[in-house]
Amino acid sequence: MSEPLLTLDGVHTHIGHYHILQGVDFSVPRGGLTMLIGRNGAGKTTTMRTIMGLWRASRGAITLDGRDITGLATPDIAQANVAYVPEDMGIFSDLTVRENMILAARDGEPKDDRLRWIFRLFPALEKFWSLEAGALSGGQKQMLAIARAMIEPRKLLLVDEPTKGLAPAIVGALIEAFGELKKTDTTILLVEQNFHFARALGDDVVVMDDGRIVHRGLMADLAADEELQQNLLGLSLEMHQ
Amino acid sequence: MSPVPERSAGTGLSHPLVERLRAAAPILTVPVLMLLALPATGDPSAWVTLTLAGLAMGMMIFVMASGLTLVFGLMDVLNFGHGAFVSIGAFVGASVMLWLSGLLDPGGVTLHLAAILPAMIAAMVVTGALGVGFEKIIIRPVYGQHLKQILITMGGLIVAEQLIYVFWGPDEIPLPRPDALRGALVFGDVAVEKYRLFAVVLGLAIFLAMHLLLARTKIGLLIRAGVENGEMVEALGYRIKRLFVGVFVVGSALAGLGGVMWGLYQEVITAQMGMEIMVLVFIVVIIGGLGSVEGCFLGALLVGLMANYTGFLVPKLALGSNIFLMVLILMWRPQGLIPVAKR
Ligand SMILES: Nc1ncnc2c1ncn2[C@@H]1O[C@H](COP(=O)(O)OP(=O)(O)OP(=O)(O)O)[C@@H](O)[C@H]1O
Ligand SMILES: [Mg+2]
Numbered sequence: 339m340s341e342p343l344l345t346l347d348g349v350h351t352h353i354g355h356y357h358i359l360q361g362v363d364f365s366v367p368r369g370g371l372t373m374l375i376g377r378n379g380a381g382k383t384t385t386m387r388t389i390m391g392l393w394r395a396s397r398g399a400i401t402l403d404g405r406d407i408t409g410l411a412t413p414d415i416a417q418a419n420v421a422y423v424p425e426d427m428g429i430f431s432d433l434t435v436r437e438n439m440i441l442a443a444r445d446g447e448p449k450d451d452r453l454r455w456i457f458r459l460f461p462a463l464e465k466f467w468s469l470e471a472g473a474l475s476g477g478q479k480q481m482l483a484i485a486r487a488m489i490e491p492r493k494l495l496l497v498d499e500p501t502k503g504l505a506p507a508i509v510g511a512l513i514e515a516f517g518e519l520k521k522t523d524t525t526i527l528l529v530e531q532n533f534h535f536a537r538a539l540g541d542d543v544v545v546m547d548d549g550r551i552v553h554r555g556l557m558a559d560l561a562a563d564e565e566l567q568q569n570l571l572g573l574s575l576e577m578h579q
Numbered sequence: 580m581s582p583v584p585e586r587s588a589g590t591g592l593s594h595p596l597v598e599r600l601r602a603a604a605p606i607l608t609v610p611v612l613m614l615l616a617l618p619a620t621g622d623p624s625a626w627v628t629l630t631l632a633g634l635a636m637g638m639m640i641f642v643m644a645s646g647l648t649l650v651f652g653l654m655d656v657l658n659f660g661h662g663a664f665v666s667i668g669a670f671v672g673a674s675v676m677l678w679l680s681g682l683l684d685p686g687g688v689t690l691h692l693a694a695i696l697p698a699m700i701a702a703m704v705v706t707g708a709l710g711v712g713f714e715k716i717i718i719r720p721v722y723g724q725h726l727k728q729i730l731i732t733m734g735g736l737i738v739a740e741q742l743i744y745v746f747w748g749p750d751e752i753p754l755p756r757p758d759a760l761r762g763a764l765v766f767g768d769v770a771v772e773k774y775r776l777f778a779v780v781l782g783l784a785i786f787l788a789m790h791l792l793l794a795r796t797k798i799g800l801l802i803r804a805g806v807e808n809g810e811m812v813e814a815l816g817y818r819i820k821r822l823f824v825g826v827f828v829v830g831s832a833l834a835g836l837g838g839v840m841w842g843l844y845q846e847v848i849t850a851q852m853g854m855e856i857m858v859l860v861f862i863v864v865i866i867g868g869l870g871s872v873e874g875c876f877l878g879a880l881l882v883g884l885m886a887n888y889t890g891f892l893v894p895k896l897a898l899g900s901n902i903f904l905m906v907l908i909l910m911w912r913p914q915g916l917i918p919v920a921k922r
Contacts, residue, residue, distance in 0.1 A: 392813075411818075
C-alpha cells in the first residue's frame with residue numbers, strides 16, 4: 339500500500355482554556371472515503387477545523403501528501419488542494435449560486451464539463467443558478483456547499499456532517515453524489531452521524547470520543563459487528579438509523 | 580423539526596405587489612423623505628434648493644463613509660480614526676490647490692479650476708499611502724479586540740490632528756472655490772448651485788463604480804463574501820487579510836477625497852473637520868447596515884437631506900434630527916436599511 343494522503347499524529351487542540359483534542363492519531367488512505375464518526379461533542383468538527391488550519395494544533399503534526407501542514411494558514415492549506423465543507427455549510431447567502439461557484443473555482447471560470455457533471459448530480463443548482471443562495475432550501479444549500487468543493491479536482495475533501503437536518507430523499511441524492519466522487523481520484527474525509535449514510539459510503543472508519551480516537555478499521559467490519567457498534571457508539575446510532 | 584417555511588409564506592396577506600414594495604422599502608425611504616419635506620418647507624423653489632443641497636451633502640458623506648462600512652464588515656474593525664483621513668485629505672488637497680492656483684493664476688483671488696483634479700488625486704494618493712501605514716501599525720495589532728480598537732484608533736486620530744498643526748499651523752485655511760463652481764444655474768425661480776451639482780455627479784459616479792466593482796468583479800465578490808463569512812473565503816484559498824488591506828487603503832483614499840470635496844463645499848478647512856463630520860458618518864454607516872455599500876449610500880442621502888430640511892425648518896435640531904432618524908430606522912430595521920448576511 340502507498341503512504342496515506344493525510345496523517346494526524348498526536349494532535350492536540352485547545353479552544354480558549356478548553357483542551358478539546360487530546361492526542362488524535364489516524365490516517366486517511368489515498369483515493370478512498372474515510373468516515374469519522376462519534377457522539378455529539380466528541381471533537382469531530384474540531385478535528386476538521388484543525389486540519390483546515392481554522393484552529394491551531396497546540397501539539398502534534400498533520401501531514402498532507404508527505405508535507406507538514408501543521409500551523410499553515412488556512413488559505414495555504416486550501417491551496418495545497420484541499421476543499422472543505424463546514425458543518426454550517428458556509429454558503430455566501432448574498433451571492434447567487436453562480437457567484438458562489440465562481441469563487442470556489444480558484445483557477446478561473448468553472449469548466450463546462452465539470453459543471454455538467456455537477457448539474458446532473460444536483461439539478462436544483464442549474465435551476466436556481468442565478469438565484470441568491472440565501473433563498474435556497476436547506477438541502478439545496480448543502481448541495482451547493484458540496485458542489486463548491488467539487489468544482490475543481492481536489493486532492494482531499496473534508497466534509498462535516500452533510501446530512502444534518504436533511505430529509506431521507508435528499509440524503510439519497512447525497513449518497514449518489516459521493517458515490518460518483520469516489521470514482522474520481524479525490525480522497526474524502528467525511529464526518530457523519532447517520533449510520534445508514536456512513537455504511538453506504540465508507541471504506542474506512544475512525545471513531546472518536548472525548549477528543550481521542552477510540553477505534554480505526556474498515557467500515558464493513560464495523561457495519562457487520564453490532565456489538566462493537568454498541569460499545570463504541572451506544573444508542574446514538576439507533577437514533578439516526 | 581418543522582419544515583423550513585417558504586420565503587413568502589406566513590404573512591397571509593402576501594401579494595406580489597406587497598412583496599415588491601417590501602423589498603423596495605429601503606430605497607423608497609429617500610423619495611418618501613423628500614415628499615414629506617415638500618409641504619413642510621411650503622415653497623417649491625426652496626424645496627428644490629434644499630433637496631439638492633441634501634443630496635450633495637449626502638454624496639460627500641457617502642464618499643467618506645463607504646470605506647468605513649466595508650472595513651467594519653470585512654474584519655469587524657471599528658476605526659474611529661477614519662476622520663483623520665478626511666482632514667489630512669483636505670489639507671493635502673488644499674496645499675496642492677493653493678500652490679497650483681498660484682502658478683496658473685498669479686494674483687488671483689480664488690482657486691483655479693484646473694487645480695482641483697490634481698488636488699483630489701494628490702489627496703487620495705497621500706491618504707491611501709497613510710492608510711497602508713495606519714493599517715499596519717495601528718489596526719493589525721488589535722484585530723478582534725474592539726475596545727482596544729476604539730482606544731487606539733481614537734489615539735491615531737488625535738495624533739493626526741496634532742500633525743496637521745505641526746505641518747500647516749493652527750489656523751483654518753480658506754478655500755475660495757473657482758468662479759466656475761460658484762453661483763447657481765437658474766431655471767425660472769429655481770436656483771441650482773453649481774458646486775452641489777458637481778458633488779452629486781461625482782458622488783454618484785463613485786457609487787456606481789463601487790457598485791459595479793462589488794457586483795461584477797471577482798474581487799468584489801470576494802469582498803462581499805468576506806463580509807458575510809471571512810473564514811469560508813479563507814477556506815476557499817483566498818487571503819482575506821490582503822483583501823482587507825486593499826479595502827482599507829481604498830477607503831482611506833476615498834475619505835481623503837471626501838475631505839477635499841467637503842472643504843471646497845465649506846470653503847474653509849480645519850484640523851477638526853474630520854472628527855466633526857465623523858458623527859454623521861457613523862450615523863450613516865449604522866443606518867445603512869454595517870458592511871453594506873448600498874445601505875451606506877441610502878443612509879448618506881437620508882442624513883444629508885434630513886440635515887438640510889431641518890436646518891431650514893428648525894435650525895437648532897439639525898444634528899438631533901439625524902439621531903432621531905437613526906433611532907427611527909433602527910426601530911423599523913434593527914440591522915439597518917440593507918442588512919448584510921453575517922455569520
Ligand atoms: N468555539 C468553541 N469554544 C469552546 N468550546 C468549543 C468550541 N467549539 C467546540 N467546543 C467544544 O469542543 C467539544 C467538541 O466539539 P465539536 O464541535 O468538535 O464536536 P462534534 O464531534 O463535531 O459534535 P457534533 O456531532 O455535535 O457536531 C465540545 O465539547 C464543544 O463544546
Ligand atoms: Mg460537529
